[in-house]
Amino acid sequence: MTDRVLKPLGLGLAGLTLAALICMLTAPFREGNRHEEECQWNLRNIDRAKYFAALEHHLTNGAHVPMDWIVVYLDGILPKCPAGGVYHINPVGTPPLCSCGGKHVPVLEASPGEKGLQAP
Secondary structure: OHHHHHOOOOOOHHHHHHHHHHHHHHHHHHHHHHHHHHHHHHHHHHHHHHHHHHHHOOOOOOOOOOHHHHHHHHOOOOOOOOOOOOEEOOOOOOOOEEOOOOOOOOOHHHOHHHOOOOOO
16 A cells, blocks of 8 residues: 555655655754754844843943843843853843854844944
């Protein structure tokens, strides 16, 4: 029965086994990419929250923004890195970073904090 379905598709048992093996071997890489993308999203949101908190409190580049000011813009909770890293908020004008490194970095072209704040 299986041969009647798979043979017209050009797949035999070996082809099907090979396809399953490829899916199993690449799963950890897809999972890692998902963690990196979620971490980048979190860092972008943290940077935006830091930017808006700094604007509200009239802070300029290099100033430290207290965590309780930042979490107001993040629904009261600082997001966590899905890979278990620790977020470093950094001063105004410096993007936040993740301790995981690698591709766990903010996507700066979409981040308002990249340009920093201008003195009034």
